[in-house]
Amino acid sequence: MAGMRDELDTIRSEDDEDFDDEAEARERYPFLFDDEAETTETTETTETTESIETPEGNVPDEAEEADEYAGQPDYHLLPHLPEDVLPRMRYRRYDSIFTASPAYLYFTNPKFNDRRPxxxxxxxxxxxxxxxxxxxxxxxxxxxxxxxxxxxxxxxxxxxxxxxxxxxxxxxxxxxxxxxxxxxxxxxxxxxxxxxxxxxxxxxxxxxxxxxxxxxxxxxxxxxxxxxxxxxxxxxxxxxxxxxxxxxxxxxxxxxxxxxxxxxxxxxxxxxxxxxxxxxxxxxxxxxxxxxxxxxxxxxxxxxxxxxxxxxxxxxxxxxxxxxxxxxxxxxxxxxxxxxxxxxxxxxxxxxxxxxxxxxxxxxxIGWMTSPKEPEKMMLIEKCIELRKLGFSQRQISERLGVSAPTVHRCLKVTLE
Missing domain, CATH: 3.40.50.300 (P-loop containing nucleotide triphosphate hydrolases)
Structure with missing residues (x-):
């Protein structure tokens, strides 16, 4: 993988005229073109999944996923995003963990919009x-x-x-x-x-x-x-x-x-x-x-x-x-x-x-609040617990919240009751 990345860096540094002949580029750097790799991956995936039937509707349709990227440019060769590509962009590269599309394209599949069963x-x-x-x-x-x-x-x-x-x-x-x-x-x-x-x-x-x-x-x-x-x-x-x-x-x-x-x-x-x-x-x-x-x-x-x-x-x-x-x-x-x-x-x-x-x-x-001060006490208990989880001592908590150390102790103690 490291060698592949070095080779890719070399390609990026070369002039664009080196890639006027796409056939030559495909022959020299086949890994930059997704079509052959996707064909191989699809074949392997089909062979793997034929023996295991997956419950209908659980796994995204491979044909639907392939259609999403049909007709897309090779994003490995684009230095930046052209304006004419943006409306239909389905960004995907082999050397990136992230895919990307305009937000409105994520609503094209109705099964994701419907309420889930x-x-x-x-x-x-x-x-x-x-x-x-x-x-x-x-x-x-x-x-x-x-x-x-x-x-x-x-x-x-x-x-x-x-x-x-x-x-x-x-x-x-x-x-x-x-x-x-x-x-x-x-x-x-x-x-x-x-x-x-x-x-x-x-x-x-x-x-x-x-x-x-x-x-x-x-x-x-x-x-x-x-x-x-x-x-x-x-x-x-x-x-x-x-x-x-x-x-x-x-x-x-x-x-x-x-x-x-x-x-x-x-x-x-x-x-x-x-x-x-x-x-x-x-x-x-x-x-x-x-x-x-x-x-x-x-x-x-x-x-x-x-x-x-x-x-x-x-x-x-x-x-x-x-x-x-x-x-x-x-x-x-x-x-x-x-x-x-x-x-x-x-x-x-x-x-x-x-x-x-x-x-x-x-x-x-859980029982109704017994006094008007009950909400304030519950908020104080919650703050004491949060600060305790962050590693503060009881004395540090008391100084931070402006209450006595015994009060902090009682607030932390109720969580153990």
Missing amino acids: RLLGKFWAEGDLAVLFSDTGAGKSILATQIAQSVASGVAIGGFDLDVASQRVVYFDLELTREQFDRRYSNDDPNAPAKFPFHRNFIRSQPRAYHQLPEDFGTETEFITDSLVRLVRFTEASVVIIDNITWLNNSSQTGNAAPRIMKALARIRREYGLSILVLAHTPKRYAAWPFTLNDLQGSKMIANFADSVFALGRSRLGADVRYLKCLKQRNTPAEPDDRVATLRIRKDACWLGMELENLTDERDH
Whole structure:
């Protein structure tokens, strides 16, 4: 590659008259012309994908992509953008990671303008990389398993729109052992079904033990990502659920791998046309505080790569009551209704799931503010937490915010309650 770039630099420095004969240029520098390379790449891609049928509509049509670049000039030979090329520009070079076009050309394909089919009402749409997070033990694995069964069977969860037919789902269960999963969806009652009849399109996966990283991989993250892609391609699944990213992060030997994993998942989603749901934890937080994106562990990097983010919270209305709150939705039209979905955990013979009861205000679940000063206190707590994450000491925080050190201590302490 370095030699190729040096050769290209030499070409650029030569006079334009050296390239009057296009045939000579093609013979001397075939890598500068995309048509032959694209033909070869298309042939190889066709041979590779013939043996693996991809769910219809998940991967962009190769013919459509080729048509976008048909009739385009060779951008390797253009020193700058001519005005007559701009209206139809589809910039692409082999030595650049970026493509570019005028903004209005991105609206020529109607399938990107239409609202995406919903998998879980307003919370998760087809083709999205979504994140569901909650406190430990709140029941996000129960809800995620229920979502997987719903999408696999094509039967919507009551109260949540499902706009697609049955799709194949791979559920990477990195939390429960086989025995724990068996107990959760089994029943000892001789008069009831012993095991829940999960749909055949619901494929569950769990990691195996290994003691040494295979030689082909430089890092744990690479190995995990490659293993995930291999299984998804083998099963021809269109929906992936990962429970949860904390395990992936902890399994890495390179520190906080969550951003790298989310970036890899975003790439996989685009490349294979997948719908991905990632489960995550929230650090200890003030229970009477409304959910925000800041409550997501590693919030900024994870939320940046996600198309949608929603939280599952406990409720003061009962030990079996939960609520679901949408915090971010990039590809679904915004809805004026900002109420949360109230859920109740139900155990019915060998099935464990959640039922939608109603839509209500989040404050019904966390408790109403007890005094006019409550909003100010919550803002102070949030500022203290943000500064603490940046590495400030309690004394530095107190000086910065103009409050006493004991007040800062109490603000930080409520997050552990």
